[in-house]
Amino acid sequence: MGHIRAAKHQQLRAANVFRPLVCTIIMLMTLSFHVLASPSSASEYRGLLPHRMLAGRASNQSSSFLDVFQVSPPVLSPEDAPCEKTLMVHSFAFSYGKPFVGEYSPPSCDFNRVTFNFTVVSAGRQFDRLGLMYFNDTEVFRTSTAEPTATGIEWTYIKDMTNFLVLFKEPQKIIFDLGNLVNEIYTASFNATLTATFFTDNVASAPADVIIPISARQSANNAPSAFSLPGQNATNALTLPRNVKKAVFSISACGQAAEEFWWGNVPSSNLLTFPAMELSGYSPFRETQLYIDGMLAGVAWPFPVIFTGGVDPGFWRPVVGIDAFDLREDEIDVSAFLPVLCDGDEHTFEIRVAGISDDGYGHGSLTNTVGASWVVTGKIFLWLDASDWITTGSNLVRIDPHPALHISSSVSSLPNGTNVTLEYSVQVQRHLSLSSTIKTSEGSRVASWQQTLTFSNQGNYSDGGNLQINTQSTKGVDLSSLGYSRAYDYPLWATTAYAFYPDDAFTIGASIDRSKNVQTLGQLAFPSGLQTFGFEETIHPNLSPFSGTTTVNRQNGTATYTSIPSQSRSYSSGSTEQDLKFAGVEASLSDLQRGLPDVKGSTELYHRHVLAVNSSVVEDEESFSGQTFPIYHSSSTGNQDFAPLSLKYMLGRGPYGT
Ligand SMILES: *[C@@H]1O[C@H](CO)[C@@H](O)[C@H](O)[C@H]1NC(C)=O
Ligand SMILES: *[C@@H]1O[C@H](CO)[C@@H](O)[C@H](O)[C@H]1NC(C)=O
Numbered sequence: 001m002g003h004i005r006a007a008k009h010q011q012l013r014a015a016n017v018f019r020p021l022v023c024t025i026i027m028l029m030t031l032s033f034h035v036l037a038s039p040s041s042a043s044e045y046r047g048l049l050p051h052r053m054l055a056g057r058a059s060n061q062s063s064s065f066l067d068v069f070q071v072s073p074p075v076l077s078p079e080d081a082p083c084e085k086t087l088m089v090h091s092f093a094f095s096y097g098k099p100f101v102g103e104y105s106p107p108s109c110d111f112n113r114v115t116f117n118f119t120v121v122s123a124g125r126q127f128d129r130l131g132l133m134y135f136n137d138t139e140v141f142r143t144s145t146a147e148p149t150a151t152g153i154e155w156t157y158i159k160d161m162t163n164f165l166v167l168f169k170e171p172q173k174i175i176f177d178l179g180n181l182v183n184e185i186y187t188a189s190f191n192a193t194l195t196a197t198f199f200t201d202n203v204a205s206a207p208a209d210v211i212i213p214i215s216a217r218q219s220a221n222n223a224p225s226a227f228s229l230p231g232q233n234a235t236n237a238l239t240l241p242r243n244v245k246k247a248v249f250s251i252s253a254c255g256q257a258a259e260e261f262w263w264g265n266v267p268s269s270n271l272l273t274f275p276a277m278e279l280s281g282y283s284p285f286r287e288t289q290l291y292i293d294g295m296l297a298g299v300a301w302p303f304p305v306i307f308t309g310g311v312d313p314g315f316w317r318p319v320v321g322i323d324a325f326d327l328r329e330d331e332i333d334v335s336a337f338l339p340v341l342c343d344g345d346e347h348t349f350e351i352r353v354a355g356i357s358d359d360g361y362g363h364g365s366l367t368n369t370v371g372a373s374w375v376v377t378g379k380i381f382l383w384l385d386a387s388d389w390i391t392t393g394s395n396l397v398r399i400d401p402h403p404a405l406h407i408s409s410s411v412s413s414l415p416n417g418t419n420v421t422l423e424y425s426v427q428v429q430r431h432l433s434l435s436s437t438i439k440t441s442e443g444s445r446v447a448s449w450q451q452t453l454t455f456s457n458q459g460n461y462s463d464g465g466n467l468q469i470n471t472q473s474t475k476g477v478d479l480s481s482l483g484y485s486r487a488y489d490y491p492l493w494a495t496t497a498y499a500f501y502p503d504d505a506f507t508i509g510a511s512i513d514r515s516k517n518v519q520t521l522g523q524l525a526f527p528s529g530l531q532t533f534g535f536e537e538t539i540h541p542n543l544s545p546f547s548g549t550t551t552v553n554r555q556n557g558t559a560t561y562t563s564i565p566s567q568s569r570s571y572s573s574g575s576t577e578q579d580l581k582f583a584g585v586e587a588s589l590s591d592l593q594r595g596l597p598d599v600k601g602s603t604e605l606y607h608r609h610v611l612a613v614n615s616s617v618v619e620d621e622e623s624f625s626g627q628t629f630p631i632y633h634s635s636s637t638g639n640q641d642f643a644p645l646s647l648k649y650m651l652g653r654g655p656y657g658t
């Protein structure tokens with residue numbers, strides 16, 4: 001491990017921000033760099049350093065704790081914030097069914113942007129846990145925890161919360177539900193500090209005027225408001241304001257327990273292929289669905305988040321899995337429903353999760369019965385028209401044929417009947433399109449939402465179910481006539497081999513290669529990330545050369561894990577590599593109804609490359625617009641011990657369960 005740079009962290013500090021539209025003078029100081037430049041066109045941005053205040057980048061390690069982190073694009077946040085509020089300081093120890101409950105009141109300063117700093121320290125042994133934060137009945141943040149070391153870990157995640165601005169303008173009950181359990185073996189609590197930073201900045205696209213939750217609405221009982229599917233019915237009936245000009249629905253959803261590794265689930269007809277190990281079913285395909293008044297209004301095919309105890313815990317220290325600290329929401333433009341939703345009557349919004357049920361002869365169909373369980377909530381973001389306006393329009397035209405499903409499996413067996421391999425393949429294709437003409441105070445326009453998605457998963461279980469290989473592909477394009485498109489690709493390849501020894505000891509050998517690649521043009525409810533780099537957020541071409549972003553984010557590696565329950569020990573070794581590229585994209589968003597936007601060019605804004613071996617970072621480089629800086633990490637030893645896990649845990653026990 002001679003490559004570890006046991007030196008100090010770099011510090012990024014921005015100064016003299018001066019920015020007349022596209023002409024910008026930049027001076028950024030790091031410990032030894034000074035850069036001055038003034039570009040006049042988008043292409044000249046290449047080669048520049050970020051000229052904005054960046055928070056949450058590598059910070060000077062202030063303690064002996066191991067710094068754990070999620071590799072993600074930086075978020076704009078003032079470093080020395082004059083307007084800050086601490087929303088929570090809480091130790092989550094015996095916290096099952098006992099969320100943190102607090103009060104939020106708006107600060108007295110002016111603000112149009114808000115960021116969160118969620119910082120956690122933890123020492124001892126503990127599982128990964130899921131955390132959901134609400135303002136009253138509305139989920140605003142979903143996270144999960146890293147598994148601590150004996151000597152302690154810490155992490156900070158900075159999140160742009162500006163899309164929830166309207167909620168920050170009113171008092172809120174804070175409910176932070178992070179269920180943890182402490183005993184002689186699992187000793188660690190999660191000590192969390194959440195601060196909000198408020199500031200003003202140029203904002204080109206205004207956040208929503210109204211946000212309404214689709215949730216279990218339990219805040220009056222000081223309880224969290226997530227639905228658990230399929231056990232519950234995730235429906236709310238709502239009467240919306242009558243003057244809405246844009247409406248976006250967001251779905252927050254993740255699988256737990258038998259559904260945590262849904263992408264490795266098998267066709268239900270093959271659950272009992274290996275007598276010693278019952279597999280999880282409903283196929284590896286999952287779809288979250290939005291129904292409005294019982295009509296399918298859109299779908300989201302989830303990104304397979306892997307929590308820090310997932311597949312092989314050795315992968316995820318100190319680099320956690322993609323989105324593990326910030327489980328992202330999927331968005332559906334529902335503006336085409338406005339002529340109906342603005343009629344002053346109640347309408348139902350329901351979230352469902354679908355898998356596939358199959359008959360073992362190659363016939364499958366979507367089912368809203370899946371394993372237990374999915375933790376879901378939804379939100380509807382509304383932008384209002386003039387207060388005396390009533391939005392009307394034409395009838396909705398819907399094209400939503402059944403998805404095309406292809407499911408097949410084959411089991412090979414020995415002459416004496418013992419099954420040797422289970423190979424299966426699942427392919428799904430779906431297209432849907434909804435449109436209407438809506439009349440706003442600015443005139444009539446087409447409101448349309450189109451989705452085209454393809455999914456495939458090839459699975460192979462052998463060695464009595466102990467050897468598993470999955471190759472999954474999820475691709476889709478979502479298009480909205482509001483000038484928004486999102487093209488995504490979530491390839492996943494994972495192989496896991498279990499071996500068993502006396503006294504319940506076992507090992508896992510695993511390899512993984514997966515990515516989250518997304519190109520988003522325009523904006524629905526959530527921020528684009530361009531603000532950090534001094535570019536206003538999309539849509540307003542006068543303010544930014546970029547109408548969107550591309551994120552290419554890959555993690556690959558190998559790990560082995562050994563659990564010796566009789567000695568209450570487990571340890572892991574391995575390597576994880578991550579490469580994240582974030583770019584601004586120039587494209588024409590006019591007439592998106594006709595198909596994908598015309599992309600004219602792209603400019604890399606941020607790049608980070610990390611290699612971690614045996615729980616230590618051995619390479620870490622960050623580039624801003626082509627200028628590269630190393631990030632230094634303290635050398636660490638003794639971080640390869642993990643919470644001893646039972647096999648049952650490994651095979652489907654999410655951070656949410658007990
Ligand atoms: C985040 O909060 C933690 C603890 O409250 C603090 O130590 C850290 O400096 C903050 N980081 C940033 C980037 O604001
Ligand atoms: C980091 O913190 C240590 C201890 O407080 C200090 O001596 C050192 O100068 C700091 N390094 C940087 C780069 O700020």
Ligand SMILES: *[C@@H]1O[C@H](CO)[C@@H](O)[C@H](O)[C@H]1NC(C)=O
Pocket residue numbers: 091121122123152189190191
């Ligand atoms: C977390 O807080 C608890 C209770 O205050 C404390 O006993 C424990 O030492 C703290 N853990 C860490 C890692 O700071």
Ligand SMILES: *[C@@H]1O[C@H](CO)[C@@H](O)[C@H](O)[C@H]1NC(C)=O
Pocket residue numbers: 136171172173
């Ligand atoms: C949210 O909770 C706060 C504090 O309990 C309360 O004052 C406020 O009226 C609630 N907001 C809504 C929209 O119910």
Ligand SMILES: *[C@@H]1O[C@H](CO)[C@@H](O)[C@H](O)[C@H]1NC(C)=O
Pocket residue numbers: 233234235294350352368
């Ligand atoms: C949920 O309840 C609504 C009625 O409130 C019903 O129309 C819908 O079918 C139910 N959903 C499921 C999945 O049973």
Ligand SMILES: *[C@@H]1O[C@H](CO)[C@@H](O)[C@H](O)[C@H]1NC(C)=O
Pocket residue numbers: 269270271272273274275411417418419422
């Ligand atoms: C072999 O697998 C099939 C289903 O995949 C199952 O029905 C059958 O019981 C298995 N046979 C044995 C001997 O385990």
Ligand SMILES: *[C@@H]1O[C@H](CO)[C@@H](O)[C@H](O)[C@H]1NC(C)=O
Pocket residue numbers: 414416417418
């Ligand atoms: C079937 O044959 C294999 C290979 O010879 C052997 O390992 C296994 O124990 C046999 N199973 C049964 C049920 O006889």
Ligand SMILES: *[C@@H]1O[C@H](CO)[C@@H](O)[C@H](O)[C@H]1NC(C)=O
Pocket residue numbers: 421423460461462467
């Ligand atoms: C499935 O795995 C087994 C055992 O590793 C291997 O022999 C077989 O070729 C694999 N099948 C496919 C289709 O890759």
Ligand SMILES: *[C@@H]1O[C@H](CO)[C@@H](O)[C@H](O)[C@H]1NC(C)=O
Pocket residue numbers: 556557558575576577
């Ligand atoms: C990740 O994959 C690349 C090839 O694309 C390979 O060179 C590299 O060694 C892999 N990293 C790890 C940690 O396995």
Ligand SMILES: *[C@@H]1O[C@H](CO)[C@@H](O)[C@H](O)[C@H]1NC(C)=O
Pocket residue numbers: 001573574613614
């Ligand atoms: C990582 O740990 C494993 C197991 O202890 C060891 O075999 C390997 O050499 C280590 N790798 C490095 C680069 O230290």
